[in-house]
Amino acid sequence: MEHFRTEAYRSWLLGEFLLVCLLASATGLFAANESLQSAYTLPEARIAFDAAVAVIAGIVAVLAGVRFLVEGGLRDLLLAAGFSTIALGTAAFGLAPALAGGPLPVFAAWALLAARGLGTALIAAAPFMQAR
Numbered sequence: 001m002e003h004f005r006t007e008a009y010r011s012w013l014l015g016e017f018l019l020v021c022l023l024a025s026a027t028g029l030f031a032a033n034e035s036l037q038s039a040y041t042l043p044e045a046r047i048a049f050d051a052a053v054a055v056i057a058g059i060v061a062v063l064a065g066v067r068f069l070v071e072g073g074l075r076d077l078l079l080a081a082g083f084s085t086i087a088l089g090t091a092a093f094g095l096a097p098a099l100a101g102g103p104l105p106v107f108a109a110w111a112l113l114a115a116r117g118l119g120t121a122l123i124a125a126a127p128f129m130q131a132r
Contacts, residue, residue, distance in 0.1 A: 046098065047095065047098050047099065050090050050094040050095050050098065051095060053086070053087075053090050053094075054086075054087050054090040054091045054094070054095060055087075057083045057084075057086040057087035057090065057119075058083070058084075058087040060079075060083045061079075061080050061082075061083035061084040061087055062080075064076050064079040064080035064083060065080040065084075068080055073129075073131075074129040074130075074131045075126045075127065075129045075130075076126075078122050078123070078125055078126040078129060079122075079123060079126045081119075081122050082118075082119045082120070082121075082122030082123035082126065083119065083123065084119075085115055085118050085119035085122060086115065086116055086119035086120070088115070089111070089112055089114075089115020089116060089118075089119065090112065090115070090116070092111075092115075093108045093109075093111040093112035093115060094108075094112045
């Protein structure tokens with residue numbers, strides 16, 4: 001049984017490594033090709049991306065919150081808090097200033113970075129929590 005787990009882990013690790021290599025090569029392609037770079041400098045694309053991040057993170061936060069209310073696990077509370085932080089931070093500091101027009105102010109950019117960092121830290125801490 002232990003041999004099966006070792007082989008399964010190795011195959012998973014190889015798949016993750018190949019996925020990272022594929023994503024790195026795609027990123028390199030976008031960085032090297034000038035015709036692909038200009039498509040992502042549009043401010044409307046950034047607004048659409050931030051809106052998608054806020055909506056999806058909000059949906060996941062609601063789902064994790066409902067699971068926390070049903071099961072009462074600390075892991076679900078951290079997931080709900082992390083995704084809520086990302087959703088609200090993106091809406092408040094990424095979407096609202098961009099929709100007002102003009103470039104993103106410096107304080108809003110730092111606040112957006114801090115909200116996403118805090119949300120990511122909460123999500124990363126969730127798997128290590130076992131308490132109810």
